[in-house]
Amino acid sequence: MVTGTTTTMTTMATNIKVELAAPDISAYRRGNTGIDYISTFDSGKPGPHVLVNAVTHGNEICGAIAVDRLFKMNLRPSRGKLSLAFANVDAYLRFDAAEPHQSRFIDEDFNRVWTPATLDGSRDSTELRRARAMRPLIDQVDLLLDIHSMHDPHGPVMISGPLDKGIAFARQVGTPQYIVADRGHANGTRMRDYGGFGDPDSTKNALLVECGQHWEKAAEHMAWQTTWRFLRSCEIVDAELASAQISADPPPSQSLVRVTDAVVANSLDFRFASGLKGLSRLARKGDLIGHDGRTPVLAPYDNCVLIMPTMVHVKPGLTVVRLGRLEVSA
Numbered sequence: 188m189v190t191g192t193t194t195t196m197t198t199m200a201t202n203i204k205v206e207l208a209a210p211d212i213s214a215y216r217r218g219n220t221g222i223d224y225i226s227t228f229d230s231g232k233p234g235p236h237v238l239v240n241a242v243t244h245g246n247e248i249c250g251a252i253a254v255d256r257l258f259k260m261n262l263r264p265s266r267g268k269l270s271l272a273f274a275n276v277d278a279y280l281r282f283d284a285a286e287p288h289q290s291r292f293i294d295e296d297f298n299r300v301w302t303p304a305t306l307d308g309s310r311d312s313t314e315l316r317r318a319r320a321m322r323p324l325i326d327q328v329d330l331l332l333d334i335h336s337m338h339d340p341h342g343p344v345m346i347s348g349p350l351d352k353g354i355a356f357a358r359q360v361g362t363p364q365y366i367v368a369d370r371g372h373a374n375g376t377r378m379r380d381y382g383g384f385g386d387p388d389s390t391k392n393a394l395l396v397e398c399g400q401h402w403e404k405a406a407e408h409m410a411w412q413t414t415w416r417f418l419r420s421c422e423i424v425d426a427e428l429a430s431a432q433i434s435a436d437p438p439p440s441q442s443l444v445r446v447t448d449a450v451v452a453n454s455l456d457f458r459f460a461s462g463l464k465g466l467s468r469l470a471r472k473g474d475l476i477g478h479d480g481r482t483p484v485l486a487p488y489d490n491c492v493l494i495m496p497t498m499v500h501v502k503p504g505l506t507v508v509r510l511g512r513l514e515v516s517a
């Protein structure tokens with residue numbers, strides 16, 4: 188999610204309760220892949236190579252909790268291969284519940300470097316070094332779940348990417364309720380869009396789940412449920428074992444939102460209309476989203492959904508919200 192200056196983050200930190208504790212992952216440093224903090228378990232039977240990845244962003248604790256639990260269960264695949272990874276460990280190890288916004292990354296966003304040009308290039312950073320170390324493994328992965336959480340309070344969403352195969356995969360997993368189909372970010376490429384994941388002709392596929400606000404208890408539950416539904420969809424774990432982990436309550440039917448626009452603030456004074464928040468739906472074209480200074484910002488079409496609005500500390504040039512068209516109710 189969008190972060191602000193150091194001062195902003197400290198101010199925000201005082202307003203948000205940290206309900207989750209970052210697990211000790213030191214036991215997983217020496218895995219079996221030759222890459223720190225990544226282990227691969229091979230069933231010896233044909234099947235996809237599946238990766239469950241945590242802490243692409245160092246302060247997104249719910250994914251670390253889920254992967255730690257999978258390790259502690261000694262989960263092994265019944266076919267194919269299962270890899271468990273902690274990505275931006277350097278940032279994660281700096282997580283401090285008293286300053287929880289500070290450890291998203293060390294030098295740059297790990298989730299904006301995933302193009303061959305950047306990875307093969309000469310630029311250096313903590314995150315690029317880690318991405319380069321992980322790349323040989325990522326190149327072998329067929330199916331990826333990348334577990335994230337969000338800066339501001341927001342209902343969970345599955346980021347499917349723009350391709351039909353990603354949307355279909357999100358429907359197969361079946362949770363969270365909202366599927367957000369987007370093209371990523373102008374300032375760099377995400378791991379979920381890298382290589383075959385972003386190629387419509389490849390059988391590789393990837394999902395990025397945003398489980399809720401970074402440190403709310405509900406994000407831990409969403410990460411666990413999504414992980415097990417994902418593993419079940421990949422058909423690499425024992426079905427009974429998966430059923431024992433997956434909540435008996437059927438998830439709500441899913442809705443697809445296709446991101447069309449990013450609203451960028453032109454002033455310091457961007458205010459959303461009263462009552463609007465993430466996943467709010469504006470029923471009619473022309474409905475008021477907010478004001479940028481004195482200029483009204485209006486919904487460009489019917490059934491316009493607000494995706495991850497930044498409600499505070501807006502500044503000119505910042506993307507304050509992405510807009511998506513609600514397409515289908517499954």
Ligand SMILES: [Zn+2]
Binds near residue numbers: 188243244247
């Ligand atoms: Zn993230």
